[in-house]
Amino acid sequence: MPELPEVETIRRRLQCGHQNAPPLQGRTIAACRLPWPGIVQAPSPRSLQRRLRGQAVVDIGRRGKYLQIDLDRACLILHLGMSGSVVIEPSSAAPSPHARLVLQLRGGHRLSFRDPRKFGRAWLLDDPGDLLKRLGPEPLDPHLTAIGFRGQLAGRRAAIKPVLLDQKVIAGIGNIYADESLHRAAIHPLTPADVLGGDRTGRLYRTIRQVLREAIRHCGTSFDYVYGGGEFLSRLRVYRRTGQPCLRCRTKIERVVVAGRGTHFCPCCQTT
């Protein structure tokens, strides 16, 4: 679930408050519970719990698919993996069986990081750059140009689909939005990245930004119980639409496996 638009939606909900939950900003952490300590990458689980206590939330950011919670004296970084979600809930709510890291807040609410599949991770760092510097550019960064994007693809002979999933190339695109961007750009997912000329990389650059912006506007894509509230599912044109007609040319959407990931495309209007 959590690709850039879903993580951005969660960031905004934490920042502004959502439904009856108050904003996270300004709140102080009373305690941290770790129902599954394996979620903590750094420092040790005990040390993370000790250091979190008493810190206040200053700001909430995002870089690629990473959620960044800036505190008084450190930065808590969460990666939601495949099935993670983060919610603010009343202390009186029944604890989720999939809660992996819980921040109890002074004044009666708690932040719950849930993750059934346990692919999610948490770090408490002095400098978030240590972890995030490996990431490629933000696709919605105003400073990223079509030329800059083309430069990121240089020297890549692999198929464009897995190259888009490489977070060092561009940060935040996952399986859904890679397939959707390639369909809108009319590019076949198996096209080698380095044979795309200026025209087609320019088109792909624009469709990536268009798809991500549109998905953020609709609060991301929700398939099931894991992540709620997103409305982009109904606007997907190829992802999980195998056998259904292409909305552009009516040809049946096909599914193949590319670099281990299910890949959906229109064999008629996406060319190599």
Place this chain on the structure above:
DNA sequence: CACGAGACCTGTTCGC
């Protein structure tokens, strides 16, 4: 270095 396969996990859905 670039690339692909396998591993890491649990829950749901599909086919027999």
Place this chain on the structure above:
DNA sequence: TGCGAACAGGTCTCGT
């Protein structure tokens, strides 16, 4: 209905 297989939003590590 029951049961195993396939599949799922991601990323790391390893061998080539």
